[in-house]
Amino acid sequence: MSHQGTPDEQAIKDAKIRQRLDRISRKIVIMSGKGGVGKSTVTVNLANALVDAGKTVGILDTDLHGPNVAKMLGCEEGTLESRDGQNFLPVKVRDGLYVVSLSFALNNNSDPVVWRGPMKIAVIKQFLGDVEWGNLDYLLIDTPPGTGDEQLTVIQAIPEMTGSIIVTTPQDVAVLDARKSVNFSRKLGVAVLGIIENMSALICPDCGKEIPIFGKGGGEKMSLEMDTPFLGSIPLEMHLREYEDIGESTLLKSPESRSTIALLKIASFLDSSIAVSTDRKDLKDTPSCAPSACSTCSSNCSSRKED
Amino acid sequence: MSHQGTPDEQAIKDAKIRQRLDRISRKIVIMSGKGGVGKSTVTVNLANALVDAGKTVGILDTDLHGPNVAKMLGCEEGTLESRDGQNFLPVKVRDGLYVVSLSFALNNNSDPVVWRGPMKIAVIKQFLGDVEWGNLDYLLIDTPPGTGDEQLTVIQAIPEMTGSIIVTTPQDVAVLDARKSVNFSRKLGVAVLGIIENMSALICPDCGKEIPIFGKGGGEKMSLEMDTPFLGSIPLEMHLREYEDIGESTLLKSPESRSTIALLKIASFLDSSIAVSTDRKDLKDTPSCAPSACSTCSSNCSSRKED
Numbered sequence: 001m002s003h004q005g006t007p008d009e010q011a012i013k014d015a016k017i018r019q020r021l022d023r024i025s026r027k028i029v030i031m032s033g034k035g036g037v038g039k040s041t042v043t044v045n046l047a048n049a050l051v052d053a054g055k056t057v058g059i060l061d062t063d064l065h066g067p068n069v070a071k072m073l074g075c076e077e078g079t080l081e082s083r084d085g086q087n088f089l090p091v092k093v094r095d096g097l098y099v100v101s102l103s104f105a106l107n108n109n110s111d112p113v114v115w116r117g118p119m120k121i122a123v124i125k126q127f128l129g130d131v132e133w134g135n136l137d138y139l140l141i142d143t144p145p146g147t148g149d150e151q152l153t154v155i156q157a158i159p160e161m162t163g164s165i166i167v168t169t170p171q172d173v174a175v176l177d178a179r180k181s182v183n184f185s186r187k188l189g190v191a192v193l194g195i196i197e198n199m200s201a202l203i204c205p206d207c208g209k210e211i212p213i214f215g216k217g218g219g220e221k222m223s224l225e226m227d228t229p230f231l232g233s234i235p236l237e238m239h240l241r242e243y244e245d246i247g248e249s250t251l252l253k254s255p256e257s258r259s260t261i262a263l264l265k266i267a268s269f270l271d272s273s274i275a276v277s278t279d280r281k282d283l284k285d286t287p288s289c290a291p292s293a294c295s296t297c298s299s300n301c302s303s304r305k306e307d
Numbered sequence: 308m309s310h311q312g313t314p315d316e317q318a319i320k321d322a323k324i325r326q327r328l329d330r331i332s333r334k335i336v337i338m339s340g341k342g343g344v345g346k347s348t349v350t351v352n353l354a355n356a357l358v359d360a361g362k363t364v365g366i367l368d369t370d371l372h373g374p375n376v377a378k379m380l381g382c383e384e385g386t387l388e389s390r391d392g393q394n395f396l397p398v399k400v401r402d403g404l405y406v407v408s409l410s411f412a413l414n415n416n417s418d419p420v421v422w423r424g425p426m427k428i429a430v431i432k433q434f435l436g437d438v439e440w441g442n443l444d445y446l447l448i449d450t451p452p453g454t455g456d457e458q459l460t461v462i463q464a465i466p467e468m469t470g471s472i473i474v475t476t477p478q479d480v481a482v483l484d485a486r487k488s489v490n491f492s493r494k495l496g497v498a499v500l501g502i503i504e505n506m507s508a509l510i511c512p513d514c515g516k517e518i519p520i521f522g523k524g525g526g527e528k529m530s531l532e533m534d535t536p537f538l539g540s541i542p543l544e545m546h547l548r549e550y551e552d553i554g555e556s557t558l559l560k561s562p563e564s565r566s567t568i569a570l571l572k573i574a575s576f577l578d579s580s581i582a583v584s585t586d587r588k589d590l591k592d593t594p595s596c597a598p599s600a601c602s603t604c605s606s607n608c609s610s611r612k613e614d
Contacts, residue, residue, distance in 0.1 A: 033372065033373045033419070034342065034343060034373050034375075035341065035342010035343040035344075035373075035451070035452045036341060036342040036343010036344055036452075036476075036481075037342075037343055040480075065340065065452065065453030065454050065455055065484075065487070066340045066341050066342075066452060066453060066480075066483075066484040066487070068341075068480040068483065068484070071479070071480055071483065072480065109483060109486075109487075110483075110486040110487060110490055111487065111490055112340070112454040112487035112488065112490050112491035112494070113454060113487070114454050114455075114459065114491060114494070115454075115455060116424050116455060116456050116459065117423050117424025117425070117455070117456055118424070120455070144342070144452070144453060145342045145343075145372065145373060145451070145452060146372030146373060146451060147372050147419040147420060147421050148371075148372055148421075148422060148423060148424070148427070149423050149424055149456075152421065152423065169343075171548055171552060172378070172551075172552035173347075173373075173375040173378055173379065173551065173552065174343075176373075176375065176378065176416060176417075177372075177373040177375070179416075179417040180372070180373070180416075180417060180418065180419035180420070181419065183417055183418060183419050184419035184421060187419070187421070202509070202518070202520060204511040204513060204514060204516065204518060205518060206511060206514050206516040206518070207511060207513050207514035207516070209511065209513040209514070211509070211511060211512060211513070211518075211545070212545075213509060213520075213543065213545060213548065214548060215548070215552070236520065238518070238519075238520060241478055241520065241521060241522070244479075244480065245478065245479035245480065245522070
């Protein structure tokens with residue numbers, strides 16, 4: 001992995017990134033202020049739900065210090081292959097689902113990635129420019145917590161970002177940090193597609209009672225206060241974590257569960273209502289943004305109603 | 308807050324940091340690979356437990372993107388006062404407990420801190436050098452998740468770090484990332500004082516059954532495999548989060564709970580067994596490191612047994 005180059009080299013890299021991203025209809029960054037709220041869980045499951053609905057999806061894991069997406073998808077053993085020694089192919093999880101994560105490039109998953117900002121910026125740009133993503137309906141970009149180098153790099157490198165999804169738990173401290181992510185997204189001109197409240201309540205597997213371990217309703221309340229769409233609540237269920245730990249899809253293994261139903265509903269809402277980035281004319285199979293979609297979303301598409 | 312200066316200015320700043328830290332007996336960095344595992348919860352409660360045991364404790368919150376320590380301590384309204392316009396005083400939470408967090412310097416807690424690495428490095432160094440901590444028994448340094456700028460800066464700025472505490476949940480993906488933190492600590496020559504497993508099981512408030520929502524035993528198993536001390540498991544209890552959200556001490560409010568008992572036990576073990584940094588001769592009221600302590604710990608103190 002190389003560092004950033006001269007201004008000329010950088011311009012070539014940026015052009016390459018744009019060329020790659022032109023072939024991707026919807027680019028969505030998944031963020032949270034606080035860690036451990038389930039960004040990767042949401043990313044992986046939304047991706048699976050979209051693929052089940054016939055879409056082609058890529059996942060880019062930009063959490064370089066703790067890249068867990070591959071483990072959750074059960075493709076830890078994958079490697080980033082290259083046909084020309086310069087560009088590389090994403091790891092295929094199943095038909096329609098591709099992933100790129102730093103974990104594929106590490107020899108030992110116990111070794112820490114001890115990198116300061118500039119190195120992280122360079123690697124994320126490589127992931128965007130040097131990966132042969134091909135034509136995708138969606139690129140879901142999982143990020144680490146916070147509003148620093150990784151998030152800035154992703155957003156600045158993808159000027160036609162479709163929007164952001166902010167994940168939070170209902171807990172006050174998580175909601176506090178999620179507000180920062182909403183404001184961060186807005187400051188940088190990225191439409192907030194919506195808030196997802198994860199771990200919204202736990203059902204006791206013994207007595208069936210609901211346990212609001214991290215509280216309940218904090219995400220929805222915040223989305224109302226901040227005037228952002230609320231995409232839904234995902235309950236905390238044991239099997240979600242269990243399937244994640246063994247790299248199985250909870251949607252497949254537990255199709256009737258409340259969390260699966262919630263995830264499918266969110267994916268379906270996203271797919272039917274968000275606007276696509278229509279400012280590139282060379283996109284194929286990309287429907288025009290429907291005005292009805294624009295009335296419920298706040299994407300960056302050209303037909304978006306101005307505030 | 309100023310950026311880093313010339314090499315000469317930097318040397319003066321580094322000398323100032325050392326001078327400040329010479330007055331602090333034990334400097335402990337609290338880390339995790341994964342976010343949301345409870346670093347701040349552990350930090351705040353260990354600090355309260357140590358103060359209850361008669362110690363003077365400072366907390367430095369280096370999570371600049373999501374500084375939640377002040378909210379958890381109920382001192383969100385605090386401000387960093389200065390007597391000379393150059394150095395500032397930590398916020399006093401109660402007798403014996405002081406805290407410094409970026410949240411005290413923010414006008415609006417919903418505003419994101421959009422900083423790249425160099426700015427974060429400069430601010431953390433200011434927190435170490437420009438804060439009049441005074442004489443402390445402990446400085447607990449809470450960090451964001453990962454092994455990047457913040458952790459590197461803290462460890463490189465404090466060469467006589469007593470050690471690190473690694474917090475994890477039992478979940479596989481959290482343990483995977485905690486391993487990275489153990490190796491990071493070792494690579495940088497900081498003794499791992501031990502692993503804490505947080506959220507190790509939930510007791511249903513209705514039926515009393517134990518629910519291993521994030522699994523159980525992953526932290527202890529990892530500490531055995533990696534040959535690091537295991538400091539204990541903290542169960543996931545509703546009141547822990549509830550008191551945290553309103554800034555109350557769970558130790559005070561729920562003294563008989565399992566999580567309080569676990570936290571007190573960990574604090575007592577830490578206080579009685581870890582070695583202190585004795586390589587500075589101007590420390591006052593700092594007991595010599597007992598050989599008995601050294602046999603059970605892996606600190607950096609001068610009487611540490613070499614491996």
